[in-house]
Amino acid sequence: MWELLRTLWAIGCIPIGALLLIVLVLCGFNLAFFLGISSGADPAVRWLFWALVLYFVGGVWLFWWGDQRYASKLKRLAAGFQAQGFRPQVEVFAKMSDAYLGIDGAARRLLAYPIDGKGHFFQLDEISSWRIVPAGKRNHRLEVLTRNPRLPVFSLVLKPTEVLATEARLAALLGA
Known part of the structure; x- marks a missing residue:
């Protein structure tokens, strides 16, 4: 649902930006007119301007706020699993803070979240392969392919700055 709202807002930015x-x-x-310092055109134009500006600013703020809430939820989730003995050597948080992947090499387990709304542990021998593929101009998607027929693929979108480091850590822990 969150992604649908984000997409609708982004699509709405095109006509709203043209109107602005x-x-x-x-x-x-x-600028003096838009700030209300001088009079001039119809004041309804000033209100239209500020409504359009608030559409952009409000959308950016709303999605930033939502991303921060998801990020704190994922950090609490990861801390809860760490309190139960899960010690990840590799932790990957998705670009939109909506997914998490942690690998505990000592226990030979991989934690993927969300799968059916909760975390799921895989044994490392269940992982058949992994890859990082480009997804658009600046995004990359990490895909983990498993031998589990119920959950054949887990994927998340990486931040562009984390692609190389994540690839190196996964290659060291899981092999190429």
């Missing part, structure tokens, strides 16, 4: 540009051009980029 039209309002700015028609008012001559008059």
Whole structure:
């Protein structure tokens, strides 16, 4: 649901941005008017301008806030599993903070979250392969393929800055 809202907001940015540009051009980029310092055009134009600006700013803030809440939830989840004896040498948090992957090499277990709304442990011998593939211009997706017929693939989107480090840590722990 969260991804649907994010997508709808991003798609809505195109016509809203075009409308905002039209309002700015028609008012001559008059910053004093938009700040309410001078009068000029119809005040409804000023309200339209601020409503369009709030659409952008509010959307950015809402999705940043949601991402922070998901990130704190994942950190609490990881801390809870660590309190139960799971000691990951590799931890990967997804770009949108909606998924987690942890690998405990000593216990030979891999924790993937979310699978059916909760965490799932795999034994490392259940992992048949893994790969990092490009997904768009700047994104990469980590895919872990398993031998478990119920859960054949677990994937998450990586932050662009973490791709090389994650690939090196996974290659060291799981092999190429």
